[in-house]
Each structure stands twice: as structure tokens, then as C-alpha cells.
Amino acid sequence: MTMLPVSNTLSDSAALCDAVVRLRGAALVTELGRIAGSVMASAHGEFLPCALGDAPAALLVPEPSGLLQEISFDGHCFGHYRVAGKHSYNESDRRHLSSLASLTAGVLQVHSLAQRSTHAFAQVEALLAQQTQILDQLHESVLTMDLTGYITSWNKGAERLFGYSSVEAVGRNILFLYDDEDTGFHDAFLEQGGRLMEVRRKKKSGEVFWASLSLSPLRDLDERPVGLIAYLTDITERKLAEERLHHLAYYDALTSLPNRTLLTKLADQALSVALRSKMLGCMLFIDLNRFKLINDTLGRRIGDELLRQVSVRFRKVLRDQDLVARLGGDEFAVGLFDISQHFEASTVAQKLLASLVEPFLIEGHDLRVGASIGISVYPQDGHDAETLLRLADIAMYRAKQDGGGDAESVAFYSHDMNLGMQARMRLETGLRQALAEHQLLLHYQPKYALGSGRMIGAEALVRWRHPVHGMIPPADFIPLAESTGLVVQVGEWVLEAACAQAQAWKQAGLSPIRIAVNVSAREFTSALPTRVAAMLERYGLDAAWLELEITESTLMHNIERVIGIMDRITALGVALSLDDFGTGYSSLSYLKRFPIDTLKIDRSFTTGIPSDASDCAIATTIISIAQQLHHKVIAEGVETAEQMAFLNSAGCDEVQGYLFSRPLPAEEFERVLRKNWDV
Numbered sequence: 001m002t003m004l005p006v007s008n009t010l011s012d013s014a015a016l017c018d019a020v021v022r023l024r025g026a027a028l029v030t031e032l033g034r035i036a037g038s039v040m041a042s043a044h045g046e047f048l049p050c051a052l053g054d055a056p057a058a059l060l061v062p063e064p065s066g067l068l069q070e071i072s073f074d075g076h077c078f079g080h081y082r083v084a085g086k087h088s089y090n091e092s093d094r095r096h097l098s099s100l101a102s103l104t105a106g107v108l109q110v111h112s113l114a115q116r117s118t119h120a121f122a123q124v125e126a127l128l129a130q131q132t133q134i135l136d137q138l139h140e141s142v143l144t145m146d147l148t149g150y151i152t153s154w155n156k157g158a159e160r161l162f163g164y165s166s167v168e169a170v171g172r173n174i175l176f177l178y179d180d181e182d183t184g185f186h187d188a189f190l191e192q193g194g195r196l197m198e199v200r201r202k203k204k205s206g207e208v209f210w211a212s213l214s215l216s217p218l219r220d221l222d223e224r225p226v227g228l229i230a231y232l233t234d235i236t237e238r239k240l241a242e243e244r245l246h247h248l249a250y251y252d253a254l255t256s257l258p259n260r261t262l263l264t265k266l267a268d269q270a271l272s273v274a275l276r277s278k279m280l281g282c283m284l285f286i287d288l289n290r291f292k293l294i295n296d297t298l299g300r301r302i303g304d305e306l307l308r309q310v311s312v313r314f315r316k317v318l319r320d321q322d323l324v325a326r327l328g329g330d331e332f333a334v335g336l337f338d339i340s341q342h343f344e345a346s347t348v349a350q351k352l353l354a355s356l357v358e359p360f361l362i363e364g365h366d367l368r369v370g371a372s373i374g375i376s377v378y379p380q381d382g383h384d385a386e387t388l389l390r391l392a393d394i395a396m397y398r399a400k401q402d403g404g405g406d407a408e409s410v411a412f413y414s415h416d417m418n419l420g421m422q423a424r425m426r427l428e429t430g431l432r433q434a435l436a437e438h439q440l441l442l443h444y445q446p447k448y449a450l451g452s453g454r455m456i457g458a459e460a461l462v463r464w465r466h467p468v469h470g471m472i473p474p475a476d477f478i479p480l481a482e483s484t485g486l487v488v489q490v491g492e493w494v495l496e497a498a499c500a501q502a503q504a505w506k507q508a509g510l511s512p513i514r515i516a517v518n519v520s521a522r523e524f525t526s527a528l529p530t531r532v533a534a535m536l537e538r539y540g541l542d543a544a545w546l547e548l549e550i551t552e553s554t555l556m557h558n559i560e561r562v563i564g565i566m567d568r569i570t571a572l573g574v575a576l577s578l579d580d581f582g583t584g585y586s587s588l589s590y591l592k593r594f595p596i597d598t599l600k601i602d603r604s605f606t607t608g609i610p611s612d613a614s615d616c617a618i619a620t621t622i623i624s625i626a627q628q629l630h631h632k633v634i635a636e637g638v639e640t641a642e643q644m645a646f647l648n649s650a651g652c653d654e655v656q657g658y659l660f661s662r663p664l665p666a667e668e669f670e671r672v673l674r675k676n677w678d679v
Helices: 006-022 025-039 050-052 089-137 158-161 238-250 260-277 289-297 300-317 343-354 385-402 415-436 474-484 487-508 528-538 559-573 615-627 639-649 666-678
Strands: 044-049 068-071 076-084 141-146 152-156 194-202 208-219 226-232 280-289 323-328 330-337 360-362 366-367 370-378 409-411 440-449 455-466 471-472 515-519 547-551 575-581 598-601 630-637 655-658
Touching: 006 025, 006 089, 006 280, 006 528, 025 044, 025 089, 025 615, 050 076, 068 089, 068 343, 076 089, 089 370, 141 158, 158 226, 208 238, 226 598, 260 280, 260 323, 260 330, 260 385, 280 385, 280 528, 289 300, 300 323, 300 330, 300 343, 300 366, 330 343, 343 370, 343 409, 343 415, 366 409, 370 385, 385 409, 415 474, 415 487, 415 515, 440 515, 440 666, 455 474, 455 487, 455 655, 455 666, 474 487, 487 515, 487 528, 487 547, 487 666, 528 547, 528 559, 559 575, 598 615, 615 639
Parallel strands: 370 409, 455 515, 515 547, 547 575, 575 598, 598 630, 630 655
Antiparallel strands: 044 076, 068 076, 141 152, 141 226, 194 208, 208 226, 280 330, 280 370, 323 330, 360 366, 440 455, 440 655, 455 471
């Protein structure tokens, strides 16, 4: 048997593979036939593709001196080899031709599979390209991200919306597009999809805009979530339109205050809170006096500007938590929902009226308006905003009638409250007049040293001499002054009046004695030392003439600030006394840091001495504390000899009270002082 050289076999195999890869059609048929003839050393070789299978069967019959071999792989026929031209073919030749056919079938099968794969890949690429074109043509922004928020794709719509190219965005975390929002996005929608929300996002330019965001899960072939698909659309214009509509629906276009609709909505919410916290609520209905005359005379433009300025003044005198609304025309409403006493509403009403006292200067016109105010109270007058508004409106008409139409007036819906409020308002108005018309005066209650029995000072106490009602007790007007803020003006008057009297006594030849002036918590500010220094300089007084009495409650807010103010006062040489010691919340750790001269035992402890063991123990303890801290101690409200004896034995330094003297007018106090010094 003749064996073909290995080199020939390899060469023919390479030629076969090269032909299948490079050639197509008739060229491939011719080349495969040539290779068959060469391999079989035959003068004639043919490759008969299966496409000829429909030809007459005679064409597939080998010549008497030739061979015919089917080329098939796994049941698929690619064609036949037919060779001829040799004298004879033996069994070895048949095996060679069969091997060539098997090799050819294998190569053709692999090539066929490769062609199909290439074609399929090309189809996938074409489909992806089409889908990309479709996504890029969408106006909507579409992007995908993995489960950790890193962007994996970014369409042209996203480029147009955000201003970032795909190269800039892909690979970055989605958080770089956020605008101070919650950065968490893992939620149930990762499993369920379809969540739609409105969000704020940030463009490359820094512009922040509103977007409608739809998130859907991105899943793999096993339906496991591998990321998110986000669809975004710019809705800024719609949001702005919604905000404009909301403002038109809930706010007054002229003043930008809430309108009646928003007021009732917010008031009902606040009333629910007041119900839970057991607080009171009040509704104030305000109608401007003389506005119609101004509007009709000077025109709507002036009237509108007046309403705008009125709304600004109202807003300035109210707290942030108070509701103020314009109901229409010249009518306003105020809601108070965190108050503990109904009379606080009358204090607010007075502030609103006071805000209208200064004239309004509009286009050269000096305009003045007042107001009538009606007040209803929750829960006794009503339980919802509309009811409270309606009843406050009724009370406003009552106030307008009581005031004659043009006078500033306030009325409660409830008759009993109305009477109490009117009395407080008359008192407050009278107190303001008292300050302006010099109806206030000072009385001086002497202070005595227990050791020597000599007068060593006095406490200046304010009195109100009303031109009609006579002397009004301090207990009637001092709490009112504190609740309305007038205590600051009263305190300023007392300090100046005391200094002026001290100057008069100095010029009369009296030696300095300490005149104690009470300072309220409202007065105890960083401006107080400067004001005290200015008073001493104005009246030419040595600091030995003045002592300031402050209460414990004044000291318990911002300790460091308080100590700083006290240090500045004592640097002037002015003595400090801690009034009502034991009734407040002073901490001993703070007490040792306060630069005070004297502790004052409150009269509530002095009253029970010496019969009440508790009062005796408290008084003794206060005296002991004062001695340990090197402070003097004075007891007020001493009215019996037994009280004085106990305090003297306990080591008390000074006393004041009716046992020694009631508060005296300046002239009488001077006579007592001179007599005491002459003893």
C-alpha cells in the first residue's frame, strides 16, 4: 500500500482550510475538486455540492474507473467527492478519500457555525444600535445604574438634561446629581419597580431643577435585581406653575399674608395640638378704622400700599409661631394657639393697636389708621377655626360699637372675659399715661443695721398716684407691667428718679446712703451697666449712693453672660443685692461666683419666724451661707420684735419692715434720716 508523505497531507489540509475560509461558490467547488484530485493523485477530481442533489442520479454515479465519497457531518450532507483518471483504485484509496471527506465535512461544519454566529452577532449589534438610536431620540432622560448607585449607561436625553456627556457620567455615583436630598435609594421598589416621585436634581451648570423620576429594577436572566433603570423628565415649569397656583389659592396677592382658606387650615391643625397639650387658643378679628375714608379719598393705589404697610407692622409685633392673615378688604385675623391665659390675647391686641400709632407716610400723605379687634377663645367659644373666626367677627363689631366706630377698641366674645380685659386695658393705657404724665413717684423704705440700730440705706419702691383712682397698689400694676413689657420703661424711670433724688439729698448736704433699686429680668441686659454709668455721671453721684437688687430668676439664664454683666456693674462701684433669696432656683455652685454684696431673705420666710420651725431653719441656713461666702444678709418684712430678736441672734446684718418704718415719701424719709443721724 502506498503511503502519502506527511508533508503532503499537512499541505493538503492547510489548503483545504484556506479554501473553505477564503473562497465561495464556484471557486470553492473548483478548489475542493482540485484538492481531492491532488490528494488522490488522480487526473480528475470534483466536488459536487448538495445543491446538485436534485440533479439526475447518473451524475452521482462514479465512473467505472473512479471513486465517489459522500461529505457529511452529523447527518448533514455537504456534497460528494468524485475522482477518476487512475488505472485502478484500491481499498487504501477509498480510505484516503473517506478521510478527506471527513476532514472537509468537519471544516465546512465549523465554518458554517462560525458564519451563523457572526451573522447572529451582527444582528445583535444592529439591534443594539437601533435601540441606542431610539433611546437617544427620546426627549426623556434614561440612565441605568448598579445596585450601589454607579451609573452604567447614559442616553442623549440625559446629556441634554444634565449637561454631562456619557463619558463624564458613566462610572460615577448617582449622588453627584443630588441636591441636598436623602441619598438612600434602596427601597421596596428595587424588588417591585414602578416607583414614581418628584425630586430636585443638579445640572453641570449648578442649576437645580425639579424632575419627575421613575425607577424600575434592572434584572439579569435569572430575574435577580442587578441595578436600576431611571427615567427623568424636567418638570420645573410645572412645579413653578403649581407653586403659583398654590400661592394664589392660599395667600393674599396684595400683602402675601395667608388668606382665610389657609388660616382656617393652619388654625385647625394648631387647635388639634392645643387640645393635646391642654393649651388655650385665641382668634383675633381686626378691622381697620378710617380705612374706607382713605381709600375713597386718595384712591385704591394709596389704600393698597397702606394695607401692605399695615401687614408688615402686624408681622413685626407678632411671634414667629403666631398666625396672621388678611381676610379681605381692611380685615385681618391673628391666631394664637400656645397661650396659657386668655388675657395674653388682650396683650397682643394692644401690641397690634400700638403698631398703628405711628403715621404711615405714603406718597407724601401722612396717614393714620386705628383698629377694632374682636377676640374669641378656644375651647369655650368654639372648637374649630371657622367658628372662632365668626365669633371673633361678632366681638369685633361689639368693639367697634363700644369705641364709637373710630376709636381703637378691643372686645372679647365672652362677656365675663370682656369685662376683665377692658379693666386690664384701662389699667395698661393708664400706666402708659402715668409714665408720660409723671403720675409715678417713689417711696423709700428704710434699712437698718441690727448691730447699731442706725439707718444705713433704703429701698426705692414705685407708686402710682392716679388722678382719679388715687394710689394704685404696686401689686395691681407691676405684674401688668411685666406681662406687657412696660416694666422696662418703669424700671428706667425708677432708676433715674432715684438718682435724681440722691442728687437732691447730696446737694442738701446728706452723706451718701445706698438707695436700692429693683432691676427686672427684662432690664438685665448688656446695656444695663452702660445705662447705670450714664445715670451716675448725669447726676454727679458717687457709686456709694446706688445699689441694684436683682432676683434669682434673673440669674438662671445664660450664667456666663449674667456674670459678665454683674462684673461690669460692680466695676463701677455699685453694690449688688440678691433679692428674694431662697424662692428661686439658685445653685450654690453659681452663687459663689456671683459678685454680690448682700443676700436678701424673702418676706415669705420672715413671716413665720420664730413660731414656724421651717422658716427659722431656712432663715438660719441663708444667714449661714451668706457668712460662709462673706456676704451681708438682710431680712425684709420684719414686723415684730420677736422676729427681730431671732434674726439678730442668728447673725442677720440688716432688716427692713413695718416694725421700723413703712415706705416713706422722699421728704418724710429725709426727716427720718436726719433724725436718725442726730441720735
